[in-house]
Amino acid sequence: MSKSATPAAKPAGTPPRRPTRNRFSVQRWWSIVLKEFLQLRRDRVTFGMIVGLPIIQLMLFGFAINSDPRHMPTAVISAEHSDFTRSFVAALENTTYFKVVRTLPDERAGREALMRGDVQFVLTIPTDFTRKLLRGERPAMLVEADATDPSATGPALAALANLPDSVARMDLKGALAPLAGGQSAFDVNVQRLYNPEGITQYNIVPGLMGVILTMTMVMMTGLAMTRERERGTMENLLATPVQPVEVISGKIVPYIFIGLIQATIILAAAYWVFSVPFFGSVIAVYLAALLFIAANLTVGITLSSLAKNQLQAVQLTFFYFLPNILLSGFMFPFVGMPRWAQWIGNVLPMTYFNRLIRGILLKGNGWTELWPNVWPMAVFTVVVMTIAVRFYKRTLD
Structure with a gap:
């Protein structure tokens, strides 16, 4: 190489040249926009929530919700x-x-x-x-x-x-x-x-137990599997000889105690703060709460098996939570909803739990009156648990 092609040496003590600040580039900005659209298209759960949530809200609030029930x-x-x-x-x-x-x-x-x-x-x-x-x-x-x-x-x-x-x-x-x-x-x-003074708290506060347990139990267990997957500890479970039922039940048991603690706090507040009458059996309340907690935990485990990450698990939780709070008779009278909305509500465990907890606290219902609302929750829990085990096996493959 000739001497003329050799770059001139910088004088000693010359400070390094600072790179000039790049100006805003429309081309680069558009590339980022396209990248986000591509990621949204690949994330089917998020895309489904974008389209599904507005449709569900329109259907529920427009047709199913009725604050003036008839017939x-x-x-x-x-x-x-x-x-x-x-x-x-x-x-x-x-x-x-x-x-x-x-x-x-x-x-x-x-x-x-x-x-x-x-x-x-x-x-x-x-x-x-x-x-x-x-x-x-x-x-x-x-x-x-x-x-x-x-x-x-x-x-x-x-x-x-x-x-x-x-x-x-x-x-x-x-x-x-x-x-x-x-x-x-x-x-x-x-x-x-059962509520001669027409006090709204007597109806709302017992129903809040179902709302709080549904939200916390489904969300906490919904993040269980996805947390293992994102942290990379799922491989450790895959390498062990544990069975799907062992993994799922093992993850559920700690949250059962958390749910019972929450139920105790809500009952104490209902009695001491809101003066809600308590005519039924304490044992019946806790057994109903235990069954309801198990039903929600199986839902959370199933959603976590379906979700690929924690964001999807949260999205699926809200997707499940919205019909529960609107179609279970918590916010609006169940008898005022159209027949198709009642069919959906009769699938949700929160519908039966609201009847159970209000019947126990306000009416003093015994086991004979409680049974028609107990067995649907038990069937729901078994069915959803079976689905969770099958999807967990699929993730093992």
Whole structure:
């Protein structure tokens, strides 16, 4: 190489040349934008949440959520069957708040139906009602309401106020017209059971136990598998002879104790802070909470097996949590939702837990009344646990 091609040496003591600051490049910026779009396209869970969450919220809030429920199940106990009593029952259904679904033999059967949650209202027509009415003795009917959720029963009971006068004017004509004038020809006595004062906290605070346990249990276990995978410790599990059931159950047990601690804190606050009545068994509360915790932990483990990272696990948790809080009867009356929304709600364990915890605390329900809401949660837990084991085997492969 010739001497002329050799670069000139820098004089001694010359400071190094600082690189000039690059200006903003639209080309580089657009490359980064395209890169982010490509990553979003590869992340199917995130892309599904972007599209799925708005659709679910629109469907739930637009069609499923109804704060003014109609056609609520009503039972009738009638000691007589006259034209006037049949006219009153028809007028009751014409308000669109009541829907007669069954006829019960006596008051005891009606109270049991209310405790189980089979009906929302029970109408009792006493013996000799029509005879006393025609004599001008102003007989009274009785409407018993399951008032554990004041927002569900309030508008319906308000519609009963003008019903006696309208029915009397329609049926008491001719020689009987004087009975319909002035004072009401008969009365409808309303008895709000289980929450006579209509205190909202009595309904909300027990339901909060289901909300808090669902959120914490699903999220904590949802991050369990993904945390192992991101930290690289999953390979250690893969190298050991442990079975999928052993891994999953081993990860669930510590969170069961955490859930029971949370349940204890919520119960203490409900009793001492919010003065929620406690008519049922403490053992029944903890057994119901234990079953509900197990159901949510199996959901969390299943979601963590499906997710590739912790961000996806959190996204799937919210995707599961949203229908639970909206379709379980916690925020809005379950009986006011359309049939298809109730089908979805009947799949979720939080729906049954809300009925269990409110039934135990407010109604003092025993095992006979609790069983219809216990076995669906048990079946849900077994099914989801089976799915979790199958997906864990798939990750082993």
